[in-house]
Amino acid sequence: MTDDASTSAALASPARRRVLDAVRGATEPPTAQQLAGELDLHVTTVRFHLDQLEQLHLVERTAGRTGRRGRPSVHYRAATLGPDAARDQMIQALAEALAASxxxxxxxxxxxxxxxxxxxxxxxxxxxxxxxxxxxxxxxxxxxxxxxxxxxxxxxxxxxxxxxxxxxxxxxxxxxxxxxxxxxxxxxxxxxxxxxxxxxxxxxxxxxxxxxx
Missing domain, CATH: 3.30.1380.20 (Trafficking protein particle complex subunit 3)
Known part of the structure; x- marks a missing residue:
């Protein structure tokens, strides 16, 4: 399966697309627990979707600062776009604009x-x-x-x-x-x-x- 086909198949899940949209729309990188609360999904389900999105290089992990000792919390942010991904997002935006017409x-x-x-x-x-x-x-x-x-x-x-x-x-x-x-x-x-x-x-x-x- 090609990269485009893999991404299309992965984003066919409405729940996974909601998770991705929530990460992209967050002002600060959220944790899986925060996303679960926002989307009314079980945290295990959210983590599963985040793992899939991470494998496709659509999201990436970042360490949160807790101000306390111990392992830092794991937060997620939208992955930095390469030229191909940026092109795909632009095409998607243009397609959505024309479809609305x-x-x-x-x-x-x-x-x-x-x-x-x-x-x-x-x-x-x-x-x-x-x-x-x-x-x-x-x-x-x-x-x-x-x-x-x-x-x-x-x-x-x-x-x-x-x-x-x-x-x-x-x-x-x-x-x-x-x-x-x-x-x-x-x-x-x-x-x-x-x-x-x-x-x-x-x-x-x-x-x-x-x-x-």
């Missing part, structure tokens, strides 16, 4: 994908080859099979799983614009997100063919 946000997401395509070097070959090459460079691990391009990885999986109406629309717009650049309006594009865990499918068909399917 409803249909307008979906249109803007598609337009963003089309602008993204314009900024990429135009691949050689027909529509399927051009789209597959572009998505390969971006880390989607595409596999061409007939009219379909199977996207077996997603570098934006966490944000896409929470807001497919935004992130997947960006990817759809990206594919649509690449197809336009190499085939004009002769080919239709349809993206089916998460047909299986970790798999999205792009279908490219002659104009009107997708509507008949």
């Amino acid at each position: 409803g249909a307008a946000g979906r249109r803007e997401s598609t337009a963003a994908g089309r602008r993204w395509a314009d900024a990429l070097p135009l691949p050689d070959g027909g529509a399927h080859v051009a789209v597959a090459e572009a998505f390969e460079r971006l880390g989607f691990d595409p596999q061409v099979s007939g009219d379909q391009i199977r996207l077996r990885a997603c570098p934006f999986r966490d944000a896409a799983s929470r807001h497919p109406e935004v992130v997947c629309q960006v990817h759809s717009g990206l594919a649509e614009r690449i197809v336009e650049q190499v085939a004009g309006d002769a080919v239709d594009v349809r993206l089916a997100p998460f047909v299986e865990p970790g798999l999205c499918i792009l279908t490219l068909a002659p104009k009107g063919g997708l509507h008949a399917a």
Whole structure:
């Protein structure tokens, strides 16, 4: 399982996300006991979730000062973000903002994908080859099979799983614009997100063919 997939799976637990949000929102690093009281959870449950979050490098331990002898209390704070984590949080924030805009946000997401395509070097070959090459460079691990391009990885999986109406629309717009650049309006594009865990499918068909399917 990839790091993105592991993080997505770990944060699928509502209780774990509440613990993480509480740590991130605290003005001072809390203890497990303090979090348990705030969230109305058993302290053992909170410690379990903190251990999982620590393994994913989302939180880290810090020693508290008690002013007394003995072992210092263990507090938790949000882990210092590396460039990848900071990027992921920014993508998540942008996705949430666009998702809140409803249909307008979906249109803007598609337009963003089309602008993204314009900024990429135009691949050689027909529509399927051009789209597959572009998505390969971006880390989607595409596999061409007939009219379909199977996207077996997603570098934006966490944000896409929470807001497919935004992130997947960006990817759809990206594919649509690449197809336009190499085939004009002769080919239709349809993206089916998460047909299986970790798999999205792009279908490219002659104009009107997708509507008949």
